[in-house]
Amino acid sequence: MIERLVTPVAIVGGGIVGASAALALRRMGLAVVLLERDFCGSRSSGVNYGGVRRQGRPMAQLPLAERAHRIWARLPELIGIDGEYVRSGHLKLARSEEDLASLEAYRERAREHGLDLEIVAGHAFRARYPWLGQRALAGSLSPEDGHANPRLVSPAFARAAARLGADVREQTRVDEVAHDGRDFVLRCGDRLEVRARFLLNCAGAWAGAIAERFGEPVPMTSGHPNMAVTEPLPLFMDVNIGVEGGGIYGRQVARGNCVIGGGQGYGLDAERARPAREAIFALLVQAAELxxxxxxxxxxxxxxxxxxxxxxxxPVIGFSTTTPGLVHAFGFAGAGFQIGPAVGEVLAELVRDGATPTPIAAFSITRFTGAERAAQPAAAAPR
Structure with missing residues (x-):
């Protein structure tokens, strides 16, 4: 017999964005059903590098990143664990004079956002980071950025939401989604039907199918980052490392393991991915050099x-232009871990208030669809 639920808000996708939205909605007193086809935080939110950085983000993302920075400071209060979150600092390396000039220009553009970026070069750079290879010439340090363990943090947001009363359904694939003129109707095989006034599309790399279902196709593609971790080593890397222009990133955890990433793997099918042998080899060569x-x-x-x-x-963040009550949040291009908790709060505000104080106009889906903004319905109320 099919189970039928009625809720003000349904969320498709239990990654850090969807789970954070569920937690924020419950803290506002709104009922919510979260549907995740696997386990919460098991997809990109749980297998990413774990960087918690503001530095290097486009200017439009920095208000979100600043909001998220304040949330990360309250992590144990919000989700019950520290998630191995460390404000180690984030050092972005320059490997050429052109890279250094780019880092200096970014520092000037980002000055108003409070990152307190410090350019470290010359003898001071070598003295402070003697463990870096000679290819690194200088760096830009964001002292309050850091890293965390995504395998702990992302599922913990979903558990925290559940403790506050969110109805979290794992291993529950949404097979059909429609709008009947008043409510969204989501069907999960012959097991479950959910009716909701608001639908939050937080389905990650698969969110494009939901957007297209409601007449908003977007040119989203899938990427498959290469990641690797070493055996425990004596501690030497005391900051989270990135590189201007990309290619490699690295951090060392308290146990001594070094997590490194760079390059692309490949998809086995629509749901599974593997690292690429050649890309891993290239990554290790770069890692040994740096x-x-x-x-x-x-x-x-x-x-x-x-x-x-x-x-x-x-990313795309904000209301649909075709369907009242549909709110999108997807396309984070591998950089959603840090800003995810802030995006979750923004989504909850859009549901409750119809607006958010955090600027998100740059992330409207209209930049791909060319549509005008649709009028939005009144905020949801518990029922």
Whole structure:
């Protein structure tokens, strides 16, 4: 017999964005049903690198990143664990004078956002980071950025939402979604039907199918990052490392393991991905060049996942232009872990208030559809 639920808000996707939205909605007193086809935080939200950085983001994302930065400071209060979150600092490396000039220009553009970026170069750079290889010439340090363990943090947001009364359904695939003129109707096989006034589309790399279902196709593609982790080593890397222009990133956890990433793997099918052998080899060559301590380290695991990328590398966040009550949040291009908790709060505000104080106009789906903004319905109320 099919189970039927009626709720003000349904969320498709239990990654860090969807789970954060569920938690924020419950903290506002709104009922919510969260539907996740696998386990919450098991997809890109749980297999990413774990960088919690503001530095390097496009200017339009920095207000979200600043809001998220304040949320991350309250992590144990919100989700019950610290998630191995460390404000180690984020050092973005320059490997050429052109890279250094780019980092300096970014510092000027980002000055008003409170990142307190510090350019470190010359003898001071070598003295502060003697463990870096000679290819690194200088760096831009964001002292309050850091890293965390996504395998702990992302599921913990969903558990925290459930403790506050969110109806979290894992291993519950949404097979059909429609709008009957008043409510969204979601069907999960012959097991469950959910009716909701608001639908939050937080389905990650698969969210494009929902947008297209409601007449808003977007040019989203899938990416599959290469990730690897070493055996535990003596601690040497005391900051989260990125590189201007991309290519490689790395961090070391308290147990001594070094997590490194870069390059692309490949998709086995629509739901599974693997690291690419050649890309892993290239990644390890770069890692040994930048981090000489890794030259003889053993890699104990490598992995990949599936992330959604839009052409401008910015996400879609905000109301649908075709369907009242539909709110999108997807396409984070591998950089959604840090801003995810802030996006969740923004989504909850859109549901409750019809607006948010955090600027999100740059992330409207209209930049791909060319549509005008649709009028939005009144905020949801518990029922």
């Amino acid at each position: 981090f000489p301590e890794l030259r003889h380290a053993h890699v104990i695991r490598s992995w990949s996942g599936t992330e959604g990328y839009l052409p401008d590398r910015d």
